[in-house]
Amino acid sequence: MKQQFQELYYKHYKKxxxxxxLIVILALSVLVWNYSTTGDIMAKDVSLKGGTTATIxxxxxxxxxxxxxxxxxxxxFTVRELKEFGSDKYIGxxxxxxxxxxxxxxxxLEEIIGLTLNEENFSVEFVGGSLGESFYxxxxxxxxxxxxFMAIVVFIAFRIPVPSFIVIFAAFGDMLCTLAVMDxxxxxxxxxxxAAILLLIGYSVDTDILLTTKLLRRxxxxxxxxxxxxxxxxxxxxxxxxxxxxxxxxxxxxLVLKQMFLIIMIGLVFDVIMTYGMNAGMLIWYxxxxxxxx
Amino acid sequence: MKKFMTWKVWLLVIxxxxxxIILAPNPWADGIEVVSVxxxxxxxxxxxxxxxxxxxxxxxxxxxxxxxxxxLASLIYSGQEVKVRTSDGFETYDITNDILFEVDENLxxxxxxxxxxxxxxxxxxxxxxxxxxxxxxxxNELVPKRTLKIVTEEESIAYLTREIPKxxxxxxxxxxxxxxxxxxxxxxxxxxxxxxxxxDDDITTLIDVLSNRLNVYGxxxxxxxxxxxxxGNRYVLVELAGVTQNEVRDLISxxxxxxxxxxxxxxxxxxxxxxxxxxxxxxxxSGVRSCEDYQDGTICEFEFSITLSPEAAQKQAxxxxxxxxxxxxxxxxxxxxxxxxxxGELVDSLRISESLKGQATTQIAIxxxxxxxxxxxxxxxxxxxxxxxxxxxxTGSLPFDxxxxxxxxxSPVFGKIFxxxxxxxxxxxxxAVALIIFIRYRKIKFVLPVMGTMICEIVLVFAFAxxxxxxxxxxxxxxxxxxxxxGVDDQIVIIDEAVHGKKNSRMGERMKRAFFIIFAAxxxxxxxMLPLLNAGAGLFRGFALTTIAGVTIGVFLTRPAFASxxxxxxxxxxxx
Numbered sequence: 068m069k070q071q072f073q074e075l076y077y078k079h080y081k082k083x084x085x086x087x088x089l090i091v092i093l094a095l096s097v098l099v100w101n102y103s104t105t106g107d108i109m110a111k112d113v114s115l116k117g118g119t120t121a122t123i124x125x126x127x128x129x130x131x132x133x134x135x136x137x138x139x140x141x142x143x144f145t146v147r148e149l150k151e152f153g154s155d156k157y158i159g160x161x162x163x164x165x166x167x168x169x170x171x172x173x174x175x176l177e178e179i180i181g182l183t184l185n186e187e188n189f190s191v192e193f194v195g196g197s198l199g200e201s202f203y204x205x206x207x208x209x210x211x212x213x214x215x216f217m218a219i220v221v222f223i224a225f226r227i228p229v230p231s232f233i234v235i236f237a238a239f240g241d242m243l244c245t246l247a248v249m250d251x252x253x254x255x256x257x258x259x260x261x262a263a264i265l266l267l268i269g270y271s272v273d274t275d276i277l278l279t280t281k282l283l284r285r286x287x288x289x290x291x292x293x294x295x296x297x298x299x300x301x302x303x304x305x306x307x308x309x310x311x312x313x314x315x316x317x318x319x320x321x322l323v324l325k326q327m328f329l330i331i332m333i334g335l336v337f338d339v340i341m342t343y344g345m346n347a348g349m350l351i352w353y354x355x356x357x358x359x360x361x
Numbered sequence: 362m363k364k365f366m367t368w369k370v371w372l373l374v375i376x377x378x379x380x381x382i383i384l385a386p387n388p389w390a391d392g393i394e395v396v397s398v399x400x401x402x403x404x405x406x407x408x409x410x411x412x413x414x415x416x417x418x419x420x421x422x423x424x425x426x427x428x429x430x431x432x433l434a435s436l437i438y439s440g441q442e443v444k445v446r447t448s449d450g451f452e453t454y455d456i457t458n459d460i461l462f463e464v465d466e467n468l469x470x471x472x473x474x475x476x477x478x479x480x481x482x483x484x485x486x487x488x489x490x491x492x493x494x495x496x497x498x499x500x501n502e503l504v505p506k507r508t509l510k511i512v513t514e515e516e517s518i519a520y521l522t523r524e525i526p527k528x529x530x531x532x533x534x535x536x537x538x539x540x541x542x543x544x545x546x547x548x549x550x551x552x553x554x555x556x557x558x559x560x561d562d563d564i565t566t567l568i569d570v571l572s573n574r575l576n577v578y579g580x581x582x583x584x585x586x587x588x589x590x591x592x593g594n595r596y597v598l599v600e601l602a603g604v605t606q607n608e609v610r611d612l613i614s615x616x617x618x619x620x621x622x623x624x625x626x627x628x629x630x631x632x633x634x635x636x637x638x639x640x641x642x643x644x645x646x647s648g649v650r651s652c653e654d655y656q657d658g659t660i661c662e663f664e665f666s667i668t669l670s671p672e673a674a675q676k677q678a679x680x681x682x683x684x685x686x687x688x689x690x691x692x693x694x695x696x697x698x699x700x701x702x703x704x705g706e707l708v709d710s711l712r713i714s715e716s717l718k719g720q721a722t723t724q725i726a727i728x729x730x731x732x733x734x735x736x737x738x739x740x741x742x743x744x745x746x747x748x749x750x751x752x753x754x755x756t757g758s759l760p761f762d763x764x765x766x767x768x769x770x771x772s773p774v775f776g777k778i779f780x781x782x783x784x785x786x787x788x789x790x791x792x793a794v795a796l797i798i799f800i801r802y803r804k805i806k807f808v809l810p811v812m813g814t815m816i817c818e819i820v821l822v823f824a825f826a827x828x829x830x831x832x833x834x835x836x837x838x839x840x841x842x843x844x845x846x847x848g849v850d851d852q853i854v855i856i857d858e859a860v861h862g863k864k865n866s867r868m869g870e871r872m873k874r875a876f877f878i879i880f881a882a883x884x885x886x887x888x889x890m891l892p893l894l895n896a897g898a899g900l901f902r903g904f905a906l907t908t909i910a911g912v913t914i915g916v917f918l919t920r921p922a923f924a925s926x927x928x929x930x931x932x933x934x935x936x937x
Contacts, residue, residue, distance in 0.1 A: 124775050159775075169768065170607075183734075186546065190772045198551070198766040202897045205591055209892035216888030224881040258897065262836070262904055265893060266843045269886030269912075273850055276881045280874065300857040304850040307797045311790035311846060318789065320782045327839060 073291045084348025087340050091240040094247035101250055109246060112255035115203040117196030118165035121172050122149075124188045126157045129180050139175060142166055152318050161322055169193045206261040213265050214239065217272060225279060229353050234275040237346040241271040244337040245330060254326070263327040267334040270308060274301040274342045282350050290351060298343055309335050363929040373922035377817060380824030384536045392416075392514065392533040393423045396582060401642070404511065404518075404526035413513040414533060420510065429530050436507060436525045443503060444487065449480035460504060463645050466493045527579065531602075537827040541834025541903070544780040546773025547602040550613050551588070551898060553766040559595050563760065567597050570759050574612050575601075578752045588899040596766060596898045608749040614765045618758040620702045621725075623680045623713075628699065629673035632757025638668035641751045649743045650728075652736055659739035663747040664728040667754060674721040682719035701727065703753070727754070766898075783838050790842070791815050794849050802856065806930050811852050814923050815845050821914045822907060836904035844911020847886060848919065851879045855924050859931045868931075872924055883916045 076083075098108045113120055123129075133146040142164050149159040164172065169191040177184050194202075218235045225231045242264055249256065281297035282290060309332060316328040392414035398404055415423040421432035443460070444453045447470060462470050468482040468490060482490055485499050509526070510519040542549050552571075554563060564587045575583050584600040599613050619631030629635035640646035647665030654660075669677070677699075684695040693715030701709040709729055729750060731743030791812060799808045822841050826833055858875040859868065886908070893905035 122775075124772065124778075169770070186770075186772050187774045188772065190770060190775060192769040193765065193767060195553075195764065195766045198553070198898070201590060201592055201594065205896040208591065209896045212892035213889035216891060217885045220881065220884040220888050224877075224884070258901070259836075259839075262839070262893070262901060265889050266908070268889040269843070269847055269882065270850075272885045273847065273878070273882035276885070277854060277878050280878050280881075284874065296857070300853055303797065303801050303857075304853050307794045307849050307853070308846050310793045310797055311842075311849075314789045314793055315786045315842070318782065318786050321779060321835065323835070324839065 073289075076291065080348045080351055084345045084352070087240065087345035087348075090337075090340065091243055091345075094240075094244040097247040097250055098243065109250060109256040110253070111199075111203060112257045112260075113163050113165055113199070114192075114194055114257045114259070115199050115206075116165060117194050117199035118163065119167055119169050119172050119194075120192045121162045121169065121176065122159050122190045123162070123176065123180070123182070123184065124159040124190075125180075125182065127180075127182075128157050129160055132160065132162070132179065135179055136162065136164070136175065139179075140164070140167055147322065149320055149322070151320075158320055165196075202258055206258060210261060210265065213268055217268055221272070221276070224276065225283070227283070230279050230283060230350055233346050233349045233353070234272065234279055237275050237341040238268055238272045240345065241334055241337045241341045242267065244341075245334040248333050248337075249330065254329075257323065257326060259323045259327050260330055263330040264334070266327075267331055267338075270331060271334060271338040271341070274304060274338060275346050277301055277304075278342055278346055279350060282347075282354065290354065294347055294351070298347075301342060302339070305335050305339055363925075363932050365926060365929045367922075367925040367929075369921040369925045373817065373918055376821060376918055380820050383824045383827050384538060384820070386536040388535050390533040390535050393426060393429065393530050394533045395513075395528055396531045397529040399527050399579065399642075402526045403520060403522045403524050404509070404528065407518045407520045408516055409511055409513070409518060409526070409528075410515070413515050415528075415530065416512040416514060418511050419508070423530075426530055426532065429528055433525050433528070436509065443485065445476075445482070446484035447476050447480045447482050449477045452476070460500060464493070464496055468493065468496060529582070538823055539827070539830070539832050540780065541832035541837065542600060542602070542769065542771055542776075543835040544776045544833070545602055546771050546776040547600065548610060548771075549601075549767075549769045550599045550610065550765060551767040551900070552597045552599065552614065552763045554595065554597075555762045555764055559761075564595055564597060566760055567763070570617075570756055571597065571599060571613060574617070574752050574756045575599075575609070577755050578609065578612060578748055580609065590898045591895065594898070597763075598898070598900075608745040610768070610770075612749055612752055614763065614768075615753075616704050616759045616762045617753040617756070618702075618704050619753055622700045622702060623677075623684070623697050626680055628677045628680060629669055630758070631754045633755075634757075635670055635673040636667050636754050637670055639751050639754050640666045640668075641748070647747065647751070649731075649740050649747070652739055655732065658732055658734045659736045660730050660732040661736070661739040661743040662728055662730050663743045664726050665747060665751060666724055666726050669723045669725060671721070671723070674723045678719050678721040681713060681717060684713075684718065686715045686718065699725075703750075708750075767900075779835070783835075787819070787838075787842065798853075798856075802860075807856055807927070810923055810926050810930075811849065814848065814852060814919050817919050818845050818848055818911065818915055821918065822911045825910050825914065826907070831903065831906070834903055836901065837907040840904045840907030841911050843908050844915060847882065847912055848915040851882070851915065851920055852923055854878050855920070855927055859924075859927050868928060872928070875924070876920075879916060879920060883912055886912050 102108045128148065133144050136142075136144045136146070145163040147161045148157055149161060150156065151158050162172065162176070173184055173189065173191065182188070214235075217238065218231075221234050222228070222231045225234075245264065245267065249260075254260075277300060278294075278297045281293045284293075288296075312328045312332045312335070316325055316332065319325045319328065395409065395411050395413045395415060397411060398409055415429065417423055418429065418432035419435065421428065423429060423432065442453060444451070445462075449470075462476055464470055464482050470476045470480050470482055471478050482496065484490060485496075485503070488499060490496050490499065504523055506521040506523055508519055509522050510517070552567070554567060568585050568587065572583065572585050580601065582602040584598075586598050588596040588598050590596070601609065617631065621628045621630070647663075649661050649663045652659050652661040681695055684697055686693045687696050695713040695715060695718060697713075699711040699713055700707055701711070709727070711728075727750065729743075729746055731739055731741075731746040733739035733742045794815070795808045795812050798811050799805065802808075819841065822844065823833070826837065831837075855872070855875045858871040890905045890908050893901045895902070
């Protein structure tokens with residue numbers, strides 16, 4: 068059984084790393100297409116472009132709040148409900164809008180929903196437009212720097228260019244795919260979302276480092292056994308993270324945290340594909356060629 | 362045979378003991394603690410101290426933060442109407458906290474904005490006042506002194522007073538951990554000075570004026586610090602815990618340039634130079650004077666007196682001396698009013714009586730209004746507005762304009778709900794991780810060390826946060842969760858190397874390899890977090906720091922201990 072599987076793998080592993088490569092190219096084209104149509108690779112939420120996020124804590128569902136607000140202000144509003152997990156009980160409503168400050172929004176909301184909003188049932192966050200923009204710029208720089216620093220660490224750790232490069236490329240592909248999926252689902256990027264992507268670097272690179280370390284050490288079983296072993300370890304790692312994040316995603320009553328958890332979860336799915344499809348495939352190809360040359 | 366208690370495990374045990382000492386947990390503390398109380402108040406004079414744990418106020422049990430206001434609410438005087446006749450004239454007004462004038466033994470009135478100083482009190486509510494004793498009887502009937510009895514864990518005090526103490530309370534600390542705004546509720550304002558070439562001095566001035574304003578206003582639980590971003594933009598971050606009035610936000614966010622003008626000429630402006638004294642906390646020259654229904658609610662007028670410097674008074678005399686007198690309702694006024702501007706906006710316009718023409722008056726009454734749905738709310742609002750105005754007059758204006766770059770107001774009630782939610786998620790996540798470890802290895806003896814390690818890491822990161830005095834906010838919790846997540850990943854690598862690698866090489870070598878993987882992943886995570894330390898005006902520092910602290914503590918303290926416990930467990934298993 069294992070023997071058969073091994074033969075099958077050796078026969079098809081090149082296809083296995085071509086599929087993730089295709090996915091990365093697809094993701095890249097989604098981002099490029101987005102850039103060419105909207106001027107940015109991602110839609111940004113109010114934390115990155117400026118605006119107000121107001122949260123009303125109430126178990127009442129406000130019907131057509133978005134429509135009423137849009138008609139009143141002539142601005143684009145986003146209204147989302149916070150529900151308690153496992154029931155349809157409302158715990159709050161989140162209203163997001165650019166170009167309107169917290170005080171004006173509060174007054175309008177009080178009129179529309181007929182509730183007095185005070186410190187017991189109302190939270191509001193405001194980000195000025197120029198600050199939002201500078202957040203975006205700086206977070207983008209932070210992201211680029213994070214990749215450069217991570218790449219340096221990986222090169223220092225392995226000291227062999229090709230496997231190091233594959234690890235870095237896998238992590239990079241993971242991020243591109245995650246961003247593309249967010250785009251396709253219409254998710255808007257927030258500052259917390261960028262922080263989640265930074266965390267994803269750590270989560271995605273550790274399975275790659277594990278795999279590469281295992282495959283590069285010779286003399287402990289065949290290449291294939293070592294691959295399976297590192298897969299077992301790596302998949303357990305991913306499973307624990309995924310389940311813990313999933314619990315967080317389902318139960319969190321903060322939309323900011325929900326988005327962070329969801330982004331890392333999407334990233335973990337792609338991490339499995341990138342690590343055991345692309346990274347493993349490319350690395351085995353590289354090791355086999357090196358063996359032939361030797 | 363390998364020992365369980367290696368030096369690595371002992372190191373972790375010592376770190377945990379230190380962590381508990383640093384955190385000083387006291388989970389049973391549930392008292393209500395006095396955080397601040399006006400130093401000049403009768404309450405302090407009679408022995409109430411900051412840090413006291415309140416038990417009851419006037420026999421009302423204090424069980425939560427809101428109880429203090431409820432207990433004190435019974436002491437608020439209802440705004441009853443009073444009619445006062447003096448040799449100067451007749452006035453009808455609402456008493457809110459005091460009778461608004463003082464009399465001496467000869468019934469001569471002083472310190473009043475309603476009546477001329479030196480006039481004689483004749484009648485209150487139709488009752489003729491013949492001497493000082495009679496005044497006192499009527500006064501005590503109108504605004505009786507009441508007993509205020511405050512029982513704390515430390516002492517029991519009781520005294521007669523007309524004053525309602527402004528006591529700010531919070532729940533007694535259950536540990537040395539300080540929670541951030543998202544959990545305690547409060548307001549965070551990121552201010553950006555407007556203008557080119559903002560220097561260090563400008564930022565220092567801004568911080569000084571702001572903290573002065575907030576202190577004068579009467580807030581104590583404030584944090585102000587400067588921040589900078591990569592683009593060289595400078596900011597000042599102000600954090601206020603607990604419930605924050607709109608007026609406080611205005612105090613922080615406005616330049617506060619106060620100017621009194623006659624026509625186009627500035628007579629005086631805010632700050633100590635022109636206004637050496639502003640009357641406040643004294644009902645005789647500052648207070649809410651009258652209320653009336655307006656539209657759906659009530660609008661209340663406040664009034665307080667200020668003293669001008671001789672120079673400012675002289676300037677006023679010079680400017681008024683050239684104005685003409687106009688007659689209105691049989692009274693003579695100067696042709697131009699005294700216009701009061703705050704940040705370029707007209708807030709009030711005072712008619713000047715003809716008797717003041719060319720006079721160097723040093724006393725001026727400033728008025729304004731507050732509104733609310735009910736009279737109580739309107740009175741409260743008028744008081745807050747008055748306090749904000751007084752504060753700005755006392756502390757003066759900022760040398761430049763500022764804008765709000767970011768402002769977050771978090772409800773304290775829901776901060777608590779958020780916190781409980783995070784704790785629930787953390788506990789369930791730990792259980793879920795344990796379950797997966799059990800499914801994979803089918804051995805409870807691997808599960809327990811994994812769970813134990815996760816809990817140790819939470820305790821250690823919390824202790825580290827308490828030690829360097831930084832707040833546990835939402836971002837920090839996210840960072841801690843992330844760090845513990847990578848910790849679990851590392852533990853799985855350790856278990857797999859210990860259990861599955863055993864056919865091929867010695868334990869020492871396997872652990873070496875496990876730690877190579879762990880250190881490389883650790884370095885990559887830290888490298889990814891480093892740029893975030895200074896990005897975005899330092900607002901992400903908490904997240905980056907906790908993540909880095911968490912993974913560092915993990916790699917250097919808990920992982921080695923975990924590995925040595927797993928080695929010992931594994932060896933015992935082989936022998937069986």
